[in-house]
Amino acid sequence: MRHERIDPGHPQQNGRHERFHLTLLEAMRPPPPTKTAQARRFAAFVRDYNDERPHEALGQRPPASAYHSSPRAMPSRLPEPDYPVEAAVRQVRSNGEIKWRGELIHLCSALAGETVAVEETADGQWQVRFFSVPIGIIDQKTSTLRRCASAAPQRTEP
Template sequence: MHRDLKVECCKPSCQDLRAQNRSMNDFAYRYNHIRPHEQLGQLTPGSVYVPSDHEYRERVSRPEYDSTMDVYQVCSNGAIRWGSKEWISVSQALKGKEVAIRQTGERQRALYYRHFCLGSFELADRVEEGRYYRLISPRDSPQRFLDRHQRSRKSS
């Protein structure tokens, strides 16, 4: 599809944006309603398209966390401030979103976005200014941490 689009619309490109837009729209119409596609049994995409039954919501509702969790907002750097001098790296994809931290052991914490556990971390022995904690997913946790995490879950 991209190769065909490039051949028909981009090499050479049109003289102005309005003409380029018209060219792209013409290509999209031909591609979806006139040209048959082998993968669709020589039908056109426009003839087999069915609108989704799912209702589109303009806004996604705010996440709800239970009262045992502490809620934080992810900063523009993709991290949340932990205490006054430390940070927890989360993801820049979640900047501006609310995440929550649940205590899972004496020094262990798990970080959640909605009902998904993004990972866990273990508190340091002492506070260091500017320290960043890196989340550990269950896939790459050391076995000792997993064992400790399982014991703390069984006892609670």
């Protein structure tokens, strides 16, 4: 698996994922009247999507026909990142912020509870990363996080 970041408001950068959301949304319209009915319809969608729907990339076979479970066990929690001793390590608060030089910088609420590294780059900027994934550069004038070139989505041809 590879982590991919897309620009906010640019769903076309991840068309496969967005297309799945559209398919799911269409399958759940109109919304069922109760949670039980919603759960039943969602279970039917999952069964159809995985077990019956042919997939062009799989030679018109359903995805379940190509699935096999991994022999590797999933850890219950990610291992702690091994950041260099010179990195400033910060824990992301429940609201997605870190404290940096007396200021609160919003990173991402999805990282709440995780540790990130803040490291000075060769040109004197401060880059934030989670494990080896660059999150962005701290803009010291505005105390905000902006994307850095190395955090831009990387496209690979199919």
